[in-house]
Amino acid sequence: MEEKKSQLRVLELYSGIGGMHFALQKLNIDFKVVLAVDINPLANQIYNENFGKIAKHYDISTLTKEQLDALRCDLWTLSPSCQPYTRLGKQQGHADPRAAAFLHVLEILPTCSYKPKFIFIENVFGFETSWTAEKCREVLKASGYVFHEVLLSPFQIGIPNSRLRWYGLARLKRDEIENSWNPKLSFPDKAETIRPINNYLDKEVNMEKHSVPVDILQKYGHQLDIVKPSDTHSCCFTRGYTHLVQGSGSVLQMSDHEDIKKAFLENRYDLCLRYFTVREIARIMGFPEEFTWQASGASDKAMYRLLGNSINIHVVSALQKELLMN
Numbered sequence: 001m002e003e004k005k006s007q008l009r010v011l012e013l014y015s016g017i018g019g020m021h022f023a024l025q026k027l028n029i030d031f032k033v034v035l036a037v038d039i040n041p042l043a044n045q046i047y048n049e050n051f052g053k054i055a056k057h058y059d060i061s062t063l064t065k066e067q068l069d070a071l072r073c074d075l076w077t078l079s080p081s082c083q084p085y086t087r088l089g090k091q092q093g094h095a096d097p098r099a100a101a102f103l104h105v106l107e108i109l110p111t112c113s114y115k116p117k118f119i120f121i122e123n124v125f126g127f128e129t130s131w132t133a134e135k136c137r138e139v140l141k142a143s144g145y146v147f148h149e150v151l152l153s154p155f156q157i158g159i160p161n162s163r164l165r166w167y168g169l170a171r172l173k174r175d176e177i178e179n180s181w182n183p184k185l186s187f188p189d190k191a192e193t194i195r196p197i198n199n200y201l202d203k204e205v206n207m208e209k210h211s212v213p214v215d216i217l218q219k220y221g222h223q224l225d226i227v228k229p230s231d232t233h234s235c236c237f238t239r240g241y242t243h244l245v246q247g248s249g250s251v252l253q254m255s256d257h258e259d260i261k262k263a264f265l266e267n268r269y270d271l272c273l274r275y276f277t278v279r280e281i282a283r284i285m286g287f288p289e290e291f292t293w294q295a296s297g298a299s300d301k302a303m304y305r306l307l308g309n310s311i312n313i314h315v316v317s318a319l320q321k322e323l324l325m326n
């Protein structure tokens with residue numbers, strides 16, 4: 001079939017379970033993800049279960065200029081490994097071997113004959129002060145891009161979840177004299193209305209499977225971030241959800257009237273506290289109801305890991321709109 005000239009050709013690097021692809025789908029634009037690249041076979045399987053045979057198993061640090069040129073992509077999306085830059089990690093930055101693939105992309109971008117018109121990058125809060133971020137700014141500037149950076153969390157656009165991330169939006173200069181780009185991002189500092197968590201919950205949940213075990217409550221109950229369905233906030237869900245206690249995501253208190261602190265003091269643990277289901281977290285992160293992983297056979301634990309690594313689709317889509325359409 002003949003390719004339409006106006007169709008945006010996309011290369012999705014570090015594609016995981018396809019957060020960037022889902023975000024683009026929300027924009028109602030004519031696009032085609034030509035290739036998605038990830039080294040995680042399960043993530044690729046789930047990507048392909050949702051989008052067809054697009055995701056391929058490649059180590060990004062082996063991609064060549066020739067391969068990238070041949071793809072002729074107008075948009076590259078990248079969400080490089082965040083472990084080198086996370087607050088809780090060793091913060092080895094560019095010295096961490098997991099940073100190598102992104103540095104490789106930064107090295108070959110200037111040599112490419114077919115440079116993408118747009119580049120969209122996502123990483124953790126803290127990346128922006130790293131040596132890698134500085135390198136990224138330098139390379140993009142030298143390669144003819146204007147670049148805009150923003151820190152944004154889903155609650156700023158009305159979603160009851162915090163996931164503060166750094167986003168880099170780059171676009172090829174329109175002419176030689178264009179030096180900077182300050183898009184007017186139309187996000188309020190704080191959303192006036194945040195939809196309560198109950199909008200994202202499953203109608204029926206197997207409490208036996210999802211209850212927080214009593215031994216966890218006994219040992220770590222006071223460290224849990226406990227929210228109610230009527231609340232308008234929850235903590236960032238990370239890849240450690242359900243097996244790490246602190247800072248890995250909130251748990252839900254289904255009995256609205258119980259005073260949890262008092263109950264812990266009285267050594268009572270029959271509190272109807274449960275973990276969010278995989279689908280509920282996917283919903284909060286903006287994955288559509290059609291998002292599927294069943295054919296891959298992925299366990300809940302594997303899905304929590306993959307979602308913890310993924311992106312908030314609402315936020316990314318809003319930023320992609322600024323990059324591509326304004």
Ligand SMILES: C[S@@+](CC[C@H](N)C(=O)[O-])C[C@H]1O[C@@H](n2cnc3c(N)ncnc32)[C@H](O)[C@@H]1O
Binds near residue numbers: 017037043081306
């Ligand atoms: C932060 S996650 C990105 C998740 C993705 N945006 C999503 O929506 O699921 C980083 C991804 O990069 C992949 N990755 C890390 N190093 C890689 C490399 N050298 N080559 C290809 N993929 C890599 C990991 O397997 C992981 O899926």
